[in-house]
Amino acid sequence: MNNEYQFTGDQQYSRDVQDVMALFMVGPATETGRIGRFSVTVECSAYQVVTQIEFQNEYGKTLTKTEHSNIQAAGNGTQPTVKQSIRLSLLKIMKEFTSYDPGPWGILRGVRPTKLAHRMLDQEQPVERIIHTFGHHYGVRADKAQLVTNIAVRQRPLLAQLAGTGRNIGVYIGIPFCPTRCLYCSFPGFTLPAKQSQVDAFLQALDTDMTNAAASIQKHGLTVMSVYVGGGTPTSFSEADFAQLLTSIKQTFINEHTKEFTVEAGRPDSISAGKIAAMRSAGVNRVSVNPQTMQQKTLDRIGRNHTVDDIVTVFHQFRQANIGIINMDVIAGLPGETEQDMIDTMEKIASLEPDNLTIHTLALKKGSRLKTSLSEHSLPNETVTGRMVEIAAAYARQLGMQPYYLYRQKYMTGNLENVGYSFPGKECLYNMQIMEERQTVIGVGPAAGTKAVNCRTFDLRKCYNAKDVTAYMNNLPIYLGDRQLLLDNLFAAGKEEISTC
Numbered sequence: 001m002n003n004e005y006q007f008t009g010d011q012q013y014s015r016d017v018q019d020v021m022a023l024f025m026v027g028p029a030t031e032t033g034r035i036g037r038f039s040v041t042v043e044c045s046a047y048q049v050v051t052q053i054e055f056q057n058e059y060g061k062t063l064t065k066t067e068h069s070n071i072q073a074a075g076n077g078t079q080p081t082v083k084q085s086i087r088l089s090l091l092k093i094m095k096e097f098t099s100y101d102p103g104p105w106g107i108l109r110g111v112r113p114t115k116l117a118h119r120m121l122d123q124e125q126p127v128e129r130i131i132h133t134f135g136h137h138y139g140v141r142a143d144k145a146q147l148v149t150n151i152a153v154r155q156r157p158l159l160a161q162l163a164g165t166g167r168n169i170g171v172y173i174g175i176p177f178c179p180t181r182c183l184y185c186s187f188p189g190f191t192l193p194a195k196q197s198q199v200d201a202f203l204q205a206l207d208t209d210m211t212n213a214a215a216s217i218q219k220h221g222l223t224v225m226s227v228y229v230g231g232g233t234p235t236s237f238s239e240a241d242f243a244q245l246l247t248s249i250k251q252t253f254i255n256e257h258t259k260e261f262t263v264e265a266g267r268p269d270s271i272s273a274g275k276i277a278a279m280r281s282a283g284v285n286r287v288s289v290n291p292q293t294m295q296q297k298t299l300d301r302i303g304r305n306h307t308v309d310d311i312v313t314v315f316h317q318f319r320q321a322n323i324g325i326i327n328m329d330v331i332a333g334l335p336g337e338t339e340q341d342m343i344d345t346m347e348k349i350a351s352l353e354p355d356n357l358t359i360h361t362l363a364l365k366k367g368s369r370l371k372t373s374l375s376e377h378s379l380p381n382e383t384v385t386g387r388m389v390e391i392a393a394a395y396a397r398q399l400g401m402q403p404y405y406l407y408r409q410k411y412m413t414g415n416l417e418n419v420g421y422s423f424p425g426k427e428c429l430y431n432m433q434i435m436e437e438r439q440t441v442i443g444v445g446p447a448a449g450t451k452a453v454n455c456r457t458f459d460l461r462k463c464y465n466a467k468d469v470t471a472y473m474n475n476l477p478i479y480l481g482d483r484q485l486l487l488d489n490l491f492a493a494g495k496e497e498i499s500t501c
Helices: 011-023 082-098 113-122 127-138 142-163 196-219 239-253 273-282 296-302 308-320 339-352 382-398 429-436 469-474 476-492
Strands: 003-008 026-028 038-044 048-056 062-070 168-175 223-231 260-264 286-292 325-332 356-361 402-407 418-422 441-444 449-453 460-464
Touching (some): 003 011, 082 127, 113 127, 196 239, 223 239, 239 260, 286 296, 286 308, 308 325, 325 339, 325 382
Parallel strands (some): 003 038, 168 441, 260 286
Antiparallel strands (some): 356 418, 441 449
């Protein structure tokens, strides 16, 4: 943080001030008695919030701006709450002081803005009012307010069908290994061990994890609607190990009610004819081929050991194998890329006609090599990255796809978002389940999380396995116990039972 602020007022609002000031790279004063370049004062009455910021410029001159905001009375949803008013006022004043717009999502900081739209839909609020609320109460730009609301509306019947009476669930299986680690990646990823004995030990632990999960599923009469094998790169395993893993997953979780079985197959250098055959034999009906870009210069730069032609070849192999749905991912804002690069990437992807397309915005995560070597790379600025996102979205619409899920991450360029597009009827069910958190998802493997959802109240309880592979294997009984207790507390008492979820 280059600048600092000092806050005067009710300290229960200190986090609200901190969150908004962080959008402008301004942190709290770190030295006792030190006054930062920004002095923030908040005063609240019964129906009004007064927010004032004093700014000391580089010439020592003090400038002051003040905002008066009407606040929501009890039982009245027409005006923002106190917290919303403080955040909105701070956002407006800081934009004026800095001439900087920190992004289209206003004061929203969470990963899942669609959850907010769903809560308003639960209250039977009309779409027009929801869009207005996003703009008036949260400062969200009109096009993003429309986008997130439309996505939630599209999801409603799909989520209701998935949830049933509350005992339908999803299963996520995390594989932590990758051929190499991409420049931008901060996910827990490890190179596949060279010793087969170490691979066998991991697969044995994973099998124990799956068996334990299956016991809980049977105990509580749960139905697995979707299975998602992610990572990492699940296809990093040898053909024999990969085929055995998929066979075990099929025998353990897949049933006549399972609608979706996804495997992430994002790295062409880890795909073979034998692995594709294993996926088809196991009943995999959705794969994710994730080029991130179709620019060879960028693939080389980010550490991908394959060519653009390899991506095209693997895509066609999956089509020829009749794997039902193919997703492709792209990232806007990769090092060295331009708007023209995104146009070229999307032209090549459009020619392949994938069934799903996920448009990501680059996030500069702390654990990535890109973050630690940022001075060595030239990144597109926020404006260019925003236009790259718009270019990719336009291609998705031209293909006939519609947005069906959305999420955000910390440290995204321009504070933008990730959006999944699909043809109608080909939406990824798991993606909606895990993002909207309206259905229980059982996590298996390192870094996997189990989310136990009460479908009457949407109350959520969760637990996570260790990210580190060795810690996961050594402490597996503890993680299994935590998960079992979590599921018992929800399902044994019948807390999830509903007429419609």
